[in-house]
Amino acid sequence: MSEKERSYIITRVVIAILIAAGMGFAIVRRDLTSGVMILLIGLFLFVFMRQRYKDVVIADERTRKISEKAIVGAFWIYLVSIVLADIAVIVLGHLDLEIIDQIKPAVSHITYTFFFLVFLYEALRFYYKNKM
Numbered sequence: 001m002s003e004k005e006r007s008y009i010i011t012r013v014v015i016a017i018l019i020a021a022g023m024g025f026a027i028v029r030r031d032l033t034s035g036v037m038i039l040l041i042g043l044f045l046f047v048f049m050r051q052r053y054k055d056v057v058i059a060d061e062r063t064r065k066i067s068e069k070a071i072v073g074a075f076w077i078y079l080v081s082i083v084l085a086d087i088a089v090i091v092l093g094h095l096d097l098e099i100i101d102q103i104k105p106a107v108s109h110i111t112y113t114f115f116f117l118v119f120l121y122e123a124l125r126f127y128y129k130n131k132m
Helices: 003-029 032-052 061-095 098-131
Strands: none
Touching: 003 032, 061 098
């Protein structure tokens, strides 16, 4: 691995970590504007990096398969986490605990986000299936 490839990978990982931390902070503060700005800045940085390291980025069949497996794994982990959180809220909801009342809106938002992601996935799958 060349020095330029190593630099590209390290920069990409650092940007991804900063975006995730910034988005997490924006979510905790419940500041939608900051979250959107962080996401847009992060996407801009990734586009800038793609242009700067154009000769380094190698997109072959192996890389695509790895990316597909990673996204499917992340999707299933997200799905299981949401289902377990929903089950916990439903089961523990009858106990009238204060923590459940605090967690319930967040779990509902995450569940709705998941349904949106499934819809988006199916729409994009339909688009690419017809495109190819």
